[in-house]
């Protein structure tokens with residue numbers, strides 16, 4: 800049976816979960832900690848920010864930025880990256896995203912240069928952005944997946960560039976200060 804969408808029930812990114820993802824039972828709570836517990840299986844469920852990774856790819860005093868092909872923030876500047884998959888190390892996540900979006904291999908400095916909580920999309924979902932400095936170790940970058948175009952920018956371009964998320968400007972400035 801096909802279910803028609805009939806309404807848009809309010810559900811903010813900080814509202815507690817209402818049903819147990821394991822068995823579908825209506826959850827109790829939430830408790831003051833924010834966890835909502837399942838009377839059937841006893842598990843507690845929490846809303847958490849989703850970790851996302853981004854790479855500032857540097858080369859000769861310039862950094863690679865992408866133009867977003869899709870909403871949210873379509874047409875604005877971004878860094879290559881995306882949401883981590885379950886169990887994935889952040890540095891591995893950025894290597895995977897660079898393959899998908901640009902077709903390149905990355906050498907990633909594993910020490911983050913940015914940690915920024917921010918909201919994403921029309922519902923304001925909370926994201927924790929983790930930024931890394933990286934270099935291309937193989938391939939020529941070509942836009943693919945959700946990237947419309949790529950550009951190389953220098954520190955002089957940073958003040959006027961139209962970034963979807965302001966913290967990307969900071970991450971690029973930090974990455975270019977350690978230029979090589």
Ligand SMILES: [Zn+2]
Nearest residue numbers: 819822837840
């Ligand atoms: Zn349950």
